Amino acid sequence: MSDYRETAREIEALLFAASSPLTEEDLAKRLPEGADVLGAIVELGQMYQGRGVVLANVAGGWRFQTAEDLAWLMTEERDEPRRLSKAAQETLAIIAYHQPVTRAEIEAVRGVQASKGTLDVLLELGLVRMRGRRRTPGRPVTYGTTDAFLEHYGLAALTDLPGMAEMKAAGLLSLDLPADFTVPDPNVAGADEDPLDADAPEFHVDFLGEDEPSGA
Numbered sequence: 095m096s097d098y099r100e101t102a103r104e105i106e107a108l109l110f111a112a113s114s115p116l117t118e119e120d121l122a123k124r125l126p127e128g129a130d131v132l133g134a135i136v137e138l139g140q141m142y143q144g145r146g147v148v149l150a151n152v153a154g155g156w157r158f159q160t161a162e163d164l165a166w167l168m169t170e171e172r173d174e175p176r177r178l179s180k181a182a183q184e185t186l187a188i189i190a191y192h193q194p195v196t197r198a199e200i201e202a203v204r205g206v207q208a209s210k211g212t213l214d215v216l217l218e219l220g221l222v223r224m225r226g227r228r229r230t231p232g233r234p235v236t237y238g239t240t241d242a243f244l245e246h247y248g249l250a251a252l253t254d255l256p257g258m259a260e261m262k263a264a265g266l267l268s269l270d271l272p273a274d275f276t277v278p279d280p281n282v283a284g285a286d287e288d289p290l291d292a293d294a295p296e297f298h299v300d301f302l303g304e305d306e307p308s309g310a
Contacts, residue, residue, distance in 0.1 A: 101125060101134035102141065105156075115155025115245060153244035154251070181212050186221060190243070190255060194225045194236035194287050213237070221246065226287045236287050 105121055118131050125131065135156060139149045142158075150159050160168060178186065181204075188203050189195055201207055216222040220242040227233040239252070249255065 098130065098133050098137040101129045101131070102138040104129075105131070105134050105138055109149075109156060109158055112157065115152045115157040117155045120155065150248070151250045152248060153241040159248075178215070179212070182215055185212050186216055186239075186243075189216075189222055189237050190239050190252065193238035194228075195238075196228055196234040196236055198234060200237075224290055226290045229286045229288060235290070 104125055108121060108124060109116060118135070121135075122129065122131050135149070142149050146161055146164055147158050148161050150157060152159075184204055185200055188200050192199065192203065197213070213222070217224070220240055222237055222243070223240050225236045225238040228236055243249075244251070
């Protein structure tokens, strides 16, 4: 237990000074070799349980944050965050639940043309990133969420997103999603998607039918 407590103190110091969540791997690199990082995190979580500041798992890493029931204390002291427009909120929700998704697919779900400015805002804020290119004619860019998205909304993973039923009721998701729809991993390229920096495959398309003369 004493080893856990000492390692917990060291992790406490690292997290206190960190500007963003630290993963177990990040912590292990800075701690003495052989340190039981996970055991110390459990110990640290118990130490902070029920306190004003709690240990939270966010975007695959760990950080200290204000206990949820005390968030009201900060309302008068914190700057008003930049508010997203309704179109940006809808677009972000569609990307989060449908990723990897193209601009055309976003438009199909929303039923209106996607404004370039809306996607630009989400990209600028770091909530969305260009993931890859769809393996379809034209090679359209696909979009997905980022770790900053998870951190901003206090989520450990995409599986912690609100239920699809709630999002459908709010009009932020298509009502005709297939029954087997699941939330994808934004870090893994889909079967019909290539990495953004991958060389485009060479396509040879014969636009002339075999029976048509070449001079037609």
